[in-house]
Amino acid sequence: MTPNASWIRPEPWGIHVVPSDCWIDPSREVPHALVTHGHADHARGGHGTTTATPETLAIMELRYQTREGAQPVAYGETIRLPGNVDATYLPAGHILGSAQILLEHAGERVIVTGDYKRRPDPTCPPFAVTPCDIFVTEATFGLPVFCHPPIEQEIGKLLKRLADEPERCVLVGAYALGKAQRVIAELRRAGHTAPIYLHGALERMCRLYEEHGIDLGVLRPATGATKEALRGHIVVSPPGALNDRWSRRLPDPITAMASGWMRVRQRARQRNVELPLIISDHADWGELTRTIEEVNPAESWITHGREEALLRWCQLHQRKARALALVGYEDEDD
Ligand SMILES: [Zn+2]
Ligand SMILES: [Zn+2]
Numbered sequence: 102m103t104p105n106a107s108w109i110r111p112e113p114w115g116i117h118v119v120p121s122d123c124w125i126d127p128s129r130e131v132p133h134a135l136v137t138h139g140h141a142d143h144a145r146g147g148h149g150t151t152t153a154t155p156e157t158l159a160i161m162e163l164r165y166q167t168r169e170g171a172q173p174v175a176y177g178e179t180i181r182l183p184g185n186v187d188a189t190y191l192p193a194g195h196i197l198g199s200a201q202i203l204l205e206h207a208g209e210r211v212i213v214t215g216d217y218k219r220r221p222d223p224t225c226p227p228f229a230v231t232p233c234d235i236f237v238t239e240a241t242f243g244l245p246v247f248c249h250p251p252i253e254q255e256i257g258k259l260l261k262r263l264a265d266e267p268e269r270c271v272l273v274g275a276y277a278l279g280k281a282q283r284v285i286a287e288l289r290r291a292g293h294t295a296p297i298y299l300h301g302a303l304e305r306m307c308r309l310y311e312e313h314g315i316d317l318g319v320l321r322p323a324t325g326a327t328k329e330a331l332r333g334h335i336v337v338s339p340p341g342a343l344n345d346r347w348s349r350r351l352p353d354p355i356t357a358m359a360s361g362w363m364r365v366r367q368r369a370r371q372r373n374v375e376l377p378l379i380i381s382d383h384a385d386w387g388e389l390t391r392t393i394e395e396v397n398p399a400e401s402w403i404t405h406g407r408e409e410a411l412l413r414w415c416q417l418h419q420r421k422a423r424a425l426a427l428v429g430y431e432d433e434d435d
Contacts, residue, residue, distance in 0.1 A: 121183045138196055151170055157200070194225060196225060211237070212396070223315070238401055249379055255359070262355055268332055270352050285318070295319075297337060300336070332352045
């Protein structure tokens, strides 16, 4: 049966939960926001109240100094919103604290995923497949060409290169929230116990992860370390520091970048990346289509990326779907 769902309305600046007058991941300031996760295109400061997981609230406090109106919800906990809407935050497997938000009202169930992936990630619990009537899915990598390799393979490439050229260092560009910590945690899982050196812009977020129980091993500041000390080591920086003056202090760095976009050669060339690592915190094409099959909603709403191909896939598979025209969701976090 086609859901009615007139109580949930996609607007260009966010998804409006009408009976509660709440907005999900709004791109403008609102009285009541429900936030899926801490990336800048979803989490913004300045809302009257912000309901999110404790981890996401901690990230928002660190990044945007928001503390007022913070309303924590643990994974699996259901809260009652005004207008008889129940909201449950479920793991999305994207970054620390990331959640899908399940909304229940008038016998209908709507899930807004935010960003998600299905691959294992040592920094957050896995995506929870949950039945619903309407499934609002991201589509960042919504083209069949996007098929992320296993992360073990990419981490293996990195470690091999490090061992092959012990006079140099490997400088890995990784987004400051999520990607950097996942790469470090995966290096530890692969048995790399040596200290990892950090660009100053990553230090506080790595500490926040550690405070939430994610073991990142021995981390040291790259600033102040001598060239000699950095030889044969891994240095992690935000992508913006890869080619700037900051990196000149490093001993002949092998420039690497961890991103789903490294599948696209031109993107790697643009950034002068010598060692592209295809590591993404978003679902690839196979994960997106499998997730729609497993969740099996009456209707899928597609947003946040390449909507067209996924829309066509749904139509070919006799699945009801529509593309939403939300604005302002540009990834800092691929
Ligand atoms: Zn994100
Ligand atoms: Zn996003």
